[in-house]
Amino acid sequence: EAGVTQFPSHSVIEKGQTVTLRCDPISGHDNLYWYRRVMGKEIKFLLHFVKESKQDESGMPNNRFLAERTGGTYSTLKVQPAELEDSGVYFCASSQDGRVYGYTFGSGTRLTVV
Amino acid sequence: LAKTTQPISMDSYEGQEVNITCSHNNIATNDYITWYQQFPSQGPRFIIQGYKTKVTNEVASLFIPADRKSSTLSLPRVSLSDTAVYYCLVGGLGTGGFKTIFGAGTRLFVKA
Incomplete structure (x- = not known):
């Protein structure tokens, strides 16, 4: 079984540019989560999809962040325009029924905004 | 949402049991x-x-006292490859979303 896949693994962009991160969950997992860890801080929840619907997006930091999951398969997280404080590692996780023990995380995308 | 507190770091030696x-x-x-x-x-x-x-699987055991205000992860006979950060999370079970809170974690360093 393929795991959770994230693209790209690293991204370096200039302040003000746009970046789109992609997450391919495990096939059949309805629940998809985005998390991030900014430098020196703890891993923070961003949002949760159930299929294509946003179940909880209370962790999204501001309106420069837009997450989509069209068709309930892969998800994208767009940052536009990127700011320096957006630098960090963005993790995606998926699970079959929303239970904590079912989370499978991807390896993350390391975003550096310069 | 319940907040968790763990030791920041721990050191151990290969073959020892580690309890976090x-x-x-x-x-x-x-x-x-x-x-x-x-x-x-x-x-x-x-x-x-x-x-x-108590819960046990092929890699660890989890001990939870009756009041559930703490828990202990037990790693039997650790090896160098167990050097990692270990996170304790508390969250509700069920459908729908809930914010899973990650703490700072415990950095375990296993020495030869």
């Missing part, structure tokens, strides 16, 4: 306790989950 304790004084009735392991440049990996008493 997590405090979660405000745990709710329907909350479960889950532990994750994370290696550098990787996402967190599920280790074990429990609600009360």
Whole structure:
């Protein structure tokens, strides 16, 4: 079984540019989560999809962040325009029924905004 | 949401048993306790989950006292490859979303 896949693994962009991160969950997992860890801080929840619907997006930091999951398969997280404080590692996780023990995380995308 | 408190770091030697304790004084009735392991440049990996008493799987045991205000992850006979950060999470079980709170984690360093 393929795991959770994230693209790209690293991204370096200039302040003000746009970046789109992609997450391919495990096939059949309805629940998809985005998390991030900014430098020196703890891993923070961003949002949760159930299929294509946003179940909880209370962790999204501001309106420069837009997450989509069209068709309930892969998800994208767009940052536009990127700011320096957006630098960090963005993790995606998926699970079959929303239970904590079912989370499978991807390896993350390391975003550096310069 | 229950907040968790863990030691920042621990050292051990190969072959020893390691016990990492997590405090979660405000745990709710329907909350479960889950532990994750994370290696550098990787996402967190599920280790074990429990609600009360003791849970054991092929890699670890989880001890939860009756009041559930703490839990202890036990790693038997650790090896160098167990050097990682270990996170204790508390969250509700069920459908729908809930914010999974990651704490700072415990950095375990296993020495030869």
